[in-house]
Amino acid sequence: MNIKIIGVGKLKEKYLKQGIAEYAKRLGTFCKFQIVEVPDEKAPEKLS
DSSP states (O other): OEEEEEEESOOOOHHHHHHHHHHHHHHTTTSEEEEEEEOOOOOOSSOO
């Protein structure tokens, strides 16, 4: 089984990064686990 989590933006909080690392370690024995972070894009000033 493959699990892919796609998140927008970067995590800044250390406790969240540690929690995700622990979660990935535990899931890694049962499945292929991947986290993808995509960059956050700024919205244009004038939205139509």
